[in-house]
Amino acid sequence: MDLKTYQTLCADSKIIWTKHCLERMQERDISRADVKNGIATGEIIEDYPDDYPNPSCLIFGHTVNDRILHIVAGCDSINIYIITAYYPDTIKFENDLKTRRKGK
Template identity: 50%
Template sequence: MIDINNLRAYYEQERVIITVHAQERLRQRGIKAKDVRNCVMTGEIIEQYPDDFPFPSCLIFGQAVNGKILHVVASDEGSGSRIITAYFPDKEKFEDDLKTRRERTK
């Protein structure tokens, strides 16, 4: 399981990479790198993805610098982290707390 404190330490040690995919998504969604950092530094892990390849990852619930709720998906690679994507959660996919996924309807 990923520990949020490890991800925060990676930021403090400047061992976080934002993937090209994530950079493009951030640009499209109007999210800045400082928003992602703020989310990781002040947020909490709400989902763990231990079987992600090539490294385990997690979903972090936190806030952008302006206080807007933000989700960040990040990996823990043992000596650093990679930001996979970030987005403002959609109330159609998450409950009102923006932490709990809604049940998918078939």
């Protein structure tokens, strides 16, 4: 799946938000607008083509306040399924916050 598909579906509000995801976003003070902006400004940094029930990916983007955000989302070419969103840290990622540390 390419980023343009995610961005187009996002712009058309074809987004499915799971209850679990919305709960985690609330705990982390991440809004729906932050996730939408993250997809619109983002880049795919990890691809998970074999995920079930839909291929998914990790998107590196920015919140509306320009904070770095990671979004894990799946897509079936009709809708985007937001799995989770979080603020990355250097415990699991290198300083660029895009490269996963080895063994983490």
